[in-house]
Amino acid sequence: MTLLVHTRAELAEARAGLKGTVGVVMTMGALHSGHETLLRAAREQADHVLVTIFVNPLQFGPNEDFDRYPRTLDADLEVCRRAGADVVFAPSVADMYPDGQPRVRLDPGPLGAELEGASRPGFFHGVLTVVLKLLQLTQPDLTFFGEKDYQQLTLVRRMVRDLDVPVEVIGVPTVREPDGLALSSRNRYLSEPERAAALSLSAALRAGARAADDGLDAGAVLTAAQAAFGAGTPGARLDYLVLTDPELEPGPSSGPARLVIAAWVGATRLIDNAAIHLAPRP
Numbered sequence: 145m146t147l148l149v150h151t152r153a154e155l156a157e158a159r160a161g162l163k164g165t166v167g168v169v170m171t172m173g174a175l176h177s178g179h180e181t182l183l184r185a186a187r188e189q190a191d192h193v194l195v196t197i198f199v200n201p202l203q204f205g206p207n208e209d210f211d212r213y214p215r216t217l218d219a220d221l222e223v224c225r226r227a228g229a230d231v232v233f234a235p236s237v238a239d240m241y242p243d244g245q246p247r248v249r250l251d252p253g254p255l256g257a258e259l260e261g262a263s264r265p266g267f268f269h270g271v272l273t274v275v276l277k278l279l280q281l282t283q284p285d286l287t288f289f290g291e292k293d294y295q296q297l298t299l300v301r302r303m304v305r306d307l308d309v310p311v312e313v314i315g316v317p318t319v320r321e322p323d324g325l326a327l328s329s330r331n332r333y334l335s336e337p338e339r340a341a342a343l344s345l346s347a348a349l350r351a352g353a354r355a356a357d358d359g360l361d362a363g364a365v366l367t368a369a370q371a372a373f374g375a376g377t378p379g380a381r382l383d384y385l386v387l388t389d390p391e392l393e394p395g396p397s398s399g400p401a402r403l404v405i406a407a408w409v410g411a412t413r414l415i416d417n418a419a420i421h422l423a424p425r426p
């Protein structure tokens with residue numbers, strides 16, 4: 145049985161009833177198979193699964209999609225039930241921020257101003273603040289984050305390490321549509337032609353990974369990825385396409401690397417990333 149709770153008091157009571165290890169999956173709802181994979185990973189690795197569903201106003205910029213973000217609680221509960229979640233915590237904004245917007249917010253450090261943080265100022269302050277609050281409220285042993293939001297996963301890991309938060313962060317590989325598009329709640333915004341244009345992101349990542357597998361160097365990997373992006377169905381506008389090391393520090397010239405991409409498709413901003421293995425330099 146899946147118990148739905150809305151308030152802190154209800155959550156505290158439900159949490160006290162969970163004996164054994166607890167895995168928490170944080171979401172903004174509009175659940176899809178990517179979320180379901182996180183829930184199933186939690187189901188396998190923890191005795192109990194607690195899901196949070198909260199569209200966090202703190203991480204949205206003034207011109208972003210907070211108001212229009214899909215809210216589909218009934219369908220989300222069905223997904224949670226199917227995946228065997230024990231508790232769903234779906235607070236209101238007033239439940240989460242009873243004193244209004246918090247004046248104290250977590251500083252994500254320099255990486256918080258790069259990539260997603262450069263395009264969405266204040267985004268990671270809002271994300272890390274709500275993640276820490278939800279960790280405090282739910283007290284998990286394990287918490288699961290998708291690699292699709294790779295910079296978010298990296299910063300959550302860093303926060304947990306830097307602030308000694310007693311939880312294990314588990315990264316879950318990106319779930320994709322058969323044609324390569326990374327599942328994302330924002331895919332719901334896409335029209336049919338935009339859906340076709342959105343494939344430019346994953347095509348760029350695939351081309352970059354192929355170039356690295358062929359032994360090409362970092363510069364050529366990036367060039368191959370840019371060319372594949374440009375050759376996709378018109379309609380996607382690149383925000384960034386960057387080759388970094390696995391910690392999102394500036395690009396390595398050999399060994400493990402990460403190709404990260406963000407693009408606008410119409411009014412929708414999508415992100416994706418892939419692991420790249422650069423050949424050893426001669």
Ligand SMILES: Nc1ncnc2c1ncn2[C@@H]1O[C@H](COP(=O)(O)OP(=O)(O)OP(=O)(O)O)[C@@H](O)[C@H]1O
Pocket residue numbers: 170171172173178179181182288289290291292293316317318319320326327328329330331
């Ligand atoms: N395709 C996916 N594969 C694996 N994990 C995912 C995928 N999509 C989302 N997640 C993870 O689910 C968690 C909740 O994400 P969220 O509710 O923001 O969904 P989303 O699809 O990323 O939404 P949005 O479209 O707003 O970015 C995050 O840890 C996120 O990385």
Ligand SMILES: CC(C)(CO)[C@@H](O)C(=O)[O-]
Pocket residue numbers: 170171172198200203271274275293296
């Ligand atoms: C981690 C999160 C639930 C915080 O609001 C959100 O950023 C998300 O869904 O990835």
Ligand code: BAL
Pocket residue numbers: 203293296
């Ligand atoms: N999926 C990460 C949360 C956000 O884009 O707002």
